[in-house]
Amino acid sequence: MELKLKLNFILVTSNRRGGGIMAQISLNDIFSKYTSKKPIFKDKDTLSIRFTPENIPHRSEQINQLAHILAPVLRNEKPSNVFIYGKTGTGKTLIAKKVAANLEIVAEPNNLKIIYINCKMRKVTDTEYRLLAQLIEFFGEKVPYTGLPTSELYNRFFRLLDASRQNVVLVLDEIDSLVDKIGSLFLYNLTRINQDLEKTKITLVGISNNISFLENLDSRVKSSLSEEELIFPPYNATEIKDILTERSRIAFHPETITDAAIAKCAALAAQEHGDARKAIDLLRVAGETAERIGSNQVREEHVDIAQNKVDTDRYIETIHSQPKQSKIVLKAVLELYKKNAKGIQTGDVYDLYAKICQKNNIKSLTQRRVSDLITELDNFGIISTVNISKGRYGRTRKINVNLSGTVVSKIEEMFSKEL
Ligand SMILES: Nc1ncnc2c1ncn2[C@@H]1O[C@H](COP(=O)(O)OP(=O)(O)O)[C@@H](O)[C@H]1O
Ligand SMILES: [Mg+2]
Incomplete structure (x- = not known):
């Protein structure tokens, strides 16, 4: 009832400005996809991290x-x-x-x-x-x-x-x-x-x-x-496929997900060190994508779209949960990366990091600690570092940023609010 009232309101108010019919048609379109099509998910909650499955294969x-x-x-x-x-x-x-x-x-x-x-x-x-x-x-x-x-x-x-x-x-x-x-x-x-x-x-x-x-x-x-x-060793693609097949039985209506889509989620998650969480996330987002597009079945191409979104979300989430010092280090890396994508060295990162700390009245850590934080960012896959020798000047590390443009701008937005 409440929804209807709101829709009418949109129609009336926007009619006065013209374009009201458009608003009505597109909203109806969106909502009718949800009501006329058979739903894909039987129980989407079973794909959330809080759900504890009854059967636990391979463990x-x-x-x-x-x-x-x-x-x-x-x-x-x-x-x-x-x-x-x-x-x-x-x-x-x-x-x-x-x-x-x-x-x-x-x-x-x-x-x-x-x-x-x-x-x-x-x-x-x-x-x-x-x-x-x-x-x-x-x-x-x-x-x-x-x-x-x-x-x-x-x-x-x-x-x-x-x-x-x-x-x-x-x-x-x-x-x-x-x-x-x-x-x-x-x-x-x-x-x-x-x-x-x-x-x-x-x-x-x-x-x-x-x-x-x-x-x-x-x-x-x-x-x-x-x-x-x-x-706990990583799962291989076959093991993840078993886990996903089992889970999709309770999560999806019969025949709304193809075997190929499940296999693809499993293969992608197996590449990423056999991560069942990633596999289940992919499955959920692929289902949501299919639903949004208006498809009555989850197919491989929906998994491709899901892959992009899941990766973006994960990087953002990982970075969001890092301590402030680590965020400042990454901020310095990203600023240097914008100026010169190929030549980032740990020494430059430290200098810029110290400047940012000073500007924000934050006590800066030692070079050694910052070096540890850089290693941590590397372990998360956010950046990758290679050791290079500088002859008699010792060693340094060259840094590469592994994030897509979309992720970088989302992170910058996060930093501008938090730092
Ligand atoms: N063998 C398994 N069978 C069914 N689901 C699994 C299995 N292993 C992991 N999962 C699911 O994968 C996700 C990640 O598992 P989790 O226990 O949180 O991993 P970890 O604690 O090692 O990071 C959870 O949603 C979990 O239910
Ligand atoms: Mg855990």
């Missing part, structure tokens, strides 16, 4: 291993800590959550508490204080937003943990970003805590996309966190 080994590692909680014994790693979209979060959920079903209600924290979440894990406050809130106690000494928070957490006899499993997903933000002292404290607890045992499950994360940790934290290690 039974990892599921079994993790289940065996954590099963001792069912006998009130403490399991080993586990470190899980593998590239993005290899199913780490899915499997950790699935195994945890099943454990919770089987365990005696009061004997097991599983706490899942995604360390990439802003506000929750930006400081040691926020993280401890969050943990305390899991046990039902409120903590003021700021103001207490951290040691007091540790004491409260400790008291709550040990209040009754139980096993606590703390899943720290994207744990590397936690250490980036607050250092590794928190992990050190956590790995030592069992020595002082009388009734409770706490087990850590750390998850990371970054394989070298462990190497940079204090050796005691490292050995404690990785008592057990689980590796």
Whole structure:
């Protein structure tokens, strides 16, 4: 009813200025595509990252291993800590959550508490204080937003943990970003805590996309966190195709998606280190594209269009989630790239980076740290760097920007708002 009123309003107001019929026809066109055509999606939510599928092909080994590692909680014994790693979209979060959920079903209600924290979440894990406050809130106690000494928070957490006899499993997903933000002292404290607890045992499950994360940790934290290690290898094209076929059965109406389109999504995602998330994103966006164009079937050409959009969105999202310093480094790179696309060197980036910091009253990092941030941007695929020797002047790195014009202008827009 409300929609009709609005449409009439558009018609009336724009009629006075002329061109009103056009407005009516094009709107009707758009909406009738949605009402007259058979819909493509049966349940689009099943293609969102929040959805947990019932069937999980090609991961039974990892599921079994993790289940065996954590099963001792069912006998009130403490399991080993586990470190899980593998590239993005290899199913780490899915499997950790699935195994945890099943454990919770089987365990005696009061004997097991599983706490899942995604360390990439802003506000929750930006400081040691926020993280401890969050943990305390899991046990039902409120903590003021700021103001207490951290040691007091540790004491409260400790008291709550040990209040009754139980096993606590703390899943720290994207744990590397936690250490980036607050250092590794928190992990050190956590790995030592069992020595002082009388009734409770706490087990850590750390998850990371970054394989070298462990190497940079204090050796005691490292050995404690990785008592057990689980590796999630990338999926190949066939495995991704199985995952997509399974998922499209619940996401799409029968025969609204072609095998060729599924195979193409799988092939593209397999090229990108076997990333199931990318594959599912492609499938969803290809479906939306087909729907928008008015096609009654998702075909290969819709996947091509989806590929462009998904890539753009991912770069933007990755860059958006970077810390400010990293954004400034990228801003410097992009400004140099505009002037001279071929000759960007790390030294020039640093100089410009320092200038931008000064102009914005931001404390600049050392050349060494900026060099690390450049490596990180390289790891994300945003830029690529090659080492070159400058003879007796040492070495430098030459930088290439891997972003399309569209992505660059979107990023510039983002930076002009944020920086
Ligand atoms: N074996 C699988 N079967 C079904 N869906 C999967 C499988 N592996 C990953 N997915 C899906 O792919 C996406 C990415 O998985 P996720 O667990 O978030 O990856 P990671 O945590 O390793 O980055 C999610 O939507 C997940 O449901
Ligand atoms: Mg994950």
